[in-house]
Amino acid sequence: MYHVTVIDDQSATTPAAFSAHSSGFRRQILVNRATGSPHMTLTVDSLDEGGHIDAVLHSFEASLYVLSGTLAVTTLGKTSELGPDHCIVLPLATTYTMRAVDGPVKWLQMEAPAELDDGRRQDTFFTGDTLVQTTPDIPDMRDPRNRNAVRFDGDSMDLRRLSGGSDVAAPTVSPSMATALLAYSGIAVKMLIDQQMGAQLHTMFMVDYQPTAIAHPHDHPFEEAYVFVEGEVHALVDGELMVLHPGDVLWAGVGADHGFENRSSGLVRWIEVQAPAPPPRHSYRFSREWEHLAEKLTEGK
Numbered sequence: 001m002y003h004v005t006v007i008d009d010q011s012a013t014t015p016a017a018f019s020a021h022s023s024g025f026r027r028q029i030l031v032n033r034a035t036g037s038p039h040m041t042l043t044v045d046s047l048d049e050g051g052h053i054d055a056v057l058h059s060f061e062a063s064l065y066v067l068s069g070t071l072a073v074t075t076l077g078k079t080s081e082l083g084p085d086h087c088i089v090l091p092l093a094t095t096y097t098m099r100a101v102d103g104p105v106k107w108l109q110m111e112a113p114a115e116l117d118d119g120r121r122q123d124t125f126f127t128g129d130t131l132v133q134t135t136p137d138i139p140d141m142r143d144p145r146n147r148n149a150v151r152f153d154g155d156s157m158d159l160r161r162l163s164g165g166s167d168v169a170a171p172t173v174s175p176s177m178a179t180a181l182l183a184y185s186g187i188a189v190k191m192l193i194d195q196q197m198g199a200q201l202h203t204m205f206m207v208d209y210q211p212t213a214i215a216h217p218h219d220h221p222f223e224e225a226y227v228f229v230e231g232e233v234h235a236l237v238d239g240e241l242m243v244l245h246p247g248d249v250l251w252a253g254v255g256a257d258h259g260f261e262n263r264s265s266g267l268v269r270w271i272e273v274q275a276p277a278p279p280p281r282h283s284y285r286f287s288r289e290w291e292h293l294a295e296k297l298t299e300g301k
């Protein structure tokens with residue numbers, strides 16, 4: 001099972017639960033239970049200039065990726081000022097507030113598991129707390145006190161730049177296996193949100209496809225969603241060929257066979273999320289490997 005949609009500001013509305021507890025807040029649902037996903041709710045959210053969300057907590061885990069503008073998030077005793085390409089994890093049952101800083105702000109929000117819609121159970125709770133608004137702090141990626149925020153740096157996907165040593169004073173993420181770039185077959189993957197950042201139920205990362213890069217058809221024991229932000233990619237999903245562009249969103253459910261190929265001369269980039277978090281082994285099931293086994297067994301007979 002899969003689902004394709006397009007980011008469209010005109011279809012964003014204020015969720016009923018937030019109507020009395022926010023100002024200037026709107027949300028477009030990209031993936032949720034109604035689209036077939038029990039494991040994730042993926043949305044594009046926005047606040048108008050001066051907008052805010054009152055103190056709230058959830059029975060699900062969430063993370064944010066700021067697309068434009070500046071968002072102030074107060075949680076865990078501090079206020080983080082998040083600009084474009086900043087991410088933050090909001091652990092399950094953790095109270096937070098949000099407000100727009102110096103203009104409107106838009107962000108991608110991932111929640112795991114999916115929000116409840118059965119009418120029997122509540123998963124969002126406005127606490128009435130007045131959280132102390134500390135002086136906004138732009139997250140410092142090298143500060144060991146930083147527990148739940150990260151900033152995506154496009155240069156971190158450049159293998160030519162990473163082939164050399166780093167300056168000890170460079171204001172970037174401290175190099176380690178936890179922040180390393182995974183690169184293979186013209187594909188680069190940069191992890192943003194995972195257990196290292198406090199997320200237990202989902203992941204979020206950036207993916208680059210260089211020209212000619214290809215991922216052959218495969219599936220997973222978890223759900224994935226792809227928010228395309230640059231370039232044009234050809235995808236084969238459950239046997240259907242499609243071409244995806246910036247603003248398109250693809251969700252692939254458990255067992256949905258999918259593969260991607262960059263047939264252009266430019267870069268392809270997308271933000272990818274997974275839920276539940278992948279297991280330590282057997283995350284990928286490549287069709288061609290099992291077809292190869294079938295051929296070997298047939299030849300053996």
